[in-house]
Amino acid sequence: MHGRTLGKPLTNLFSHPLFRLYLRPFTANPNLNLPKTPNHITPVDPSHLLRICTVLYQQQNASDSKLYAHLSRCQFDLTHEFFLQVCNKFPSSWRPVYRFFQFTETQTHTHFSHTSISFNKMLDVVGKSRNIDLFWQVLHEIGRRGLVTDKTYRIALQTLASARELKKCVEFFHVMKRYGKNYSLETLNKVIDTLCKSKLVVEAKHIVTKLRDWIKPNGETYKCLIFGFCDAGDLVEASKIWNLMVDEGFEPQIGAVEKMMETFFKKNRFHEALKLYQMMKTERIEEMGLSTYRLAIQWMCKKGKLGNAQGVFDEMQQRGIRADNLTMASLIYGLLTKGRVGEAYKVMDGIEKPDISVYHEMIKGLLRLRKASEATQVFREMIKKGCEPIMHTYIMLLQGHLGTRGSKGSDPLVNFDTIFVGGLVKAGKSLEAARYVERMMKRGIELPRFDYNRFLHYYSNEEGVVMFEIMARKLREVGLFDLGDIFARYGEKMATRDRRRNREIEPG
Numbered sequence: 001m002h003g004r005t006l007g008k009p010l011t012n013l014f015s016h017p018l019f020r021l022y023l024r025p026f027t028a029n030p031n032l033n034l035p036k037t038p039n040h041i042t043p044v045d046p047s048h049l050l051r052i053c054t055v056l057y058q059q060q061n062a063s064d065s066k067l068y069a070h071l072s073r074c075q076f077d078l079t080h081e082f083f084l085q086v087c088n089k090f091p092s093s094w095r096p097v098y099r100f101f102q103f104t105e106t107q108t109h110t111h112f113s114h115t116s117i118s119f120n121k122m123l124d125v126v127g128k129s130r131n132i133d134l135f136w137q138v139l140h141e142i143g144r145r146g147l148v149t150d151k152t153y154r155i156a157l158q159t160l161a162s163a164r165e166l167k168k169c170v171e172f173f174h175v176m177k178r179y180g181k182n183y184s185l186e187t188l189n190k191v192i193d194t195l196c197k198s199k200l201v202v203e204a205k206h207i208v209t210k211l212r213d214w215i216k217p218n219g220e221t222y223k224c225l226i227f228g229f230c231d232a233g234d235l236v237e238a239s240k241i242w243n244l245m246v247d248e249g250f251e252p253q254i255g256a257v258e259k260m261m262e263t264f265f266k267k268n269r270f271h272e273a274l275k276l277y278q279m280m281k282t283e284r285i286e287e288m289g290l291s292t293y294r295l296a297i298q299w300m301c302k303k304g305k306l307g308n309a310q311g312v313f314d315e316m317q318q319r320g321i322r323a324d325n326l327t328m329a330s331l332i333y334g335l336l337t338k339g340r341v342g343e344a345y346k347v348m349d350g351i352e353k354p355d356i357s358v359y360h361e362m363i364k365g366l367l368r369l370r371k372a373s374e375a376t377q378v379f380r381e382m383i384k385k386g387c388e389p390i391m392h393t394y395i396m397l398l399q400g401h402l403g404t405r406g407s408k409g410s411d412p413l414v415n416f417d418t419i420f421v422g423g424l425v426k427a428g429k430s431l432e433a434a435r436y437v438e439r440m441m442k443r444g445i446e447l448p449r450f451d452y453n454r455f456l457h458y459y460s461n462e463e464g465v466v467m468f469e470i471m472a473r474k475l476r477e478v479g480l481f482d483l484g485d486i487f488a489r490y491g492e493k494m495a496t497r498d499r500r501r502n503r504e505i506e507p508g
Contacts, residue, residue: 044085048076053089056096064102071103078104078112087121094129097122098138116147120155127159135159136168143179153187154194161195161203169203170210183211189220196228204228205241219250226256230263238263254287258295265299273299274308281315290316294327301334309334325354329361336365356387363393367400375400376482383489395453397486456490465494 051074059067076082083104090096101122104112119142126135139156142148153176160169177183188211195204205225208217222245229238238260245252252260257280264273277296280288293316300309313331316323328351335344348354348362359382366375379389379397468491475484 042077042079042081044079044082045076048074049082049085049089052076052082052100053086053096056086056090056100060095060099064099067099068103068106071100078107078110080112080115080118083112083114083118084121087118087125091125092128094126094131094134097125098134114145114147116142116149116152119145119147120149120151123152124155127155130159130163132160132163132165132168139172140175143176143181146180148176148179148181150187150190153191157191157207158194158198158200161200161207162198164203166203166206169207173211173214183214185215185218185221188215188217189224192221192224196224196231199228199232201225201228201232201234201237205237219245219253222250223253223256226252227259230259233263233267235263235267235269254284254289254292258292261292262295262299265303270303270305277312285319290321290324290327293321294324294330297327297334298330301330301337304334304337306334306338325351326357329357332358333361333365336362336369339369341366341369341371354382354385354387356382356390356393359387360393360396363396363400367396372397372400373482376485379489380485389489389493391453391456394456394486394490398483401483401486460494465491467491468494 052071055067055070055074059070062070083100086100087097101114104114119138123135123138123142126138135156139152142152153172156172157169160166160172173183173188188208192204192208195201195207208221208225222241225241226238226245229235229241242252242256242260257276261273261276264270264276273296277292280292293312296312297309300306300312309331313323313327316327328347332344332347335341335347344362344365348358351358359378362378363375366372366378376397379393382389468487472484472488472491475481475487
């Protein structure tokens, strides 16, 4: 019996009567309640989309009858995806999008109907155009149709708060309640989190305060507000929220504690940060994990408090918490700031799999000690070990070799930024720029302030590959091997795959 079942071909599965029985309701039952969100994307014809968008743009101020007549003469398939694509074509212009929405409402002969996704998309466009009256009207329409989602709340509150419509921010929750959307603490927290991340923490606090009688805030609400005020650098308000949270019986979450610590460090209030750390170590040490120790070590090393950092590191090890690469990288930089280069190398050699954070801190520390040649050697080692440099790596090394400010030297007309960014780059004269660098190096002129980031960005193309190859060769010819290697490596990174393959084949 068992062997005979296994012997049946799998191709007969879809023709089995039982399978057809289960399949039929999904394909033939017109009364089935399908989800309002479309489960597939219908391809949009670009020519149809272009034609409709052209009509909407050209006829956006025309009468309804004239606009609808033009749209009706256009051949297109009105689908959910098509409406979204139209919205994407007018991301900050409400009139074409809203008038197209009104047109779709007249197309009763089609099977198209709006969903929460299409309404939210249109709502976002109207909000970005700052048409608050229409925005408020659309919100009511979404509520009447029962298509309100958490994203609707986020779009609505972010737009209204940005426009300083604080009364409407609070009223929106009451309006949605009348449309059957109950007050929800979970929804409120999502909204507050969105507002705080959008630097609208003052407006977020106002909403929480005014809705307190209907939605009681919890620890997550206060945590979002603390994050928002800390990101804004307002420690006074963050401390008030902290105290209010404690007074209401909520224990500060570990994320809020770490955020307060970090902000204290950033504001050079080292003792307050240490007090917070000591409080955690005394009262809630079981909740302290790697992130808390890493934060303390990182900022202690940045502030030159290497002794404190080593003490925290020893405590972490005693608790059996293993340090990650970011923590070890901070210790390496702390050692280098004290000139303890040998110990920094020992720590780096003891890391099993060093990543770019470790190499960056090593390079940064060596450059701070004016050891640009050693930093370049670390750069070579990281490449050998398969750790690919990023743009920041090259910028650090170039600043270390060439300086960030410098003086204008003997020639008052020398201005590296103007020559590259204002002149030669805009003119597309890359080779002339390379010759200027070569000539300047031979004359021994120090560089004034120069935007290395912009310089590398402008030459991150095929034309830049040729320039970096020539620069590297010329720099090596005059004895500047470290700079030559840096430019050569960046040129290889910018090379196409074919150029890189050909370079490997060519005899050296």
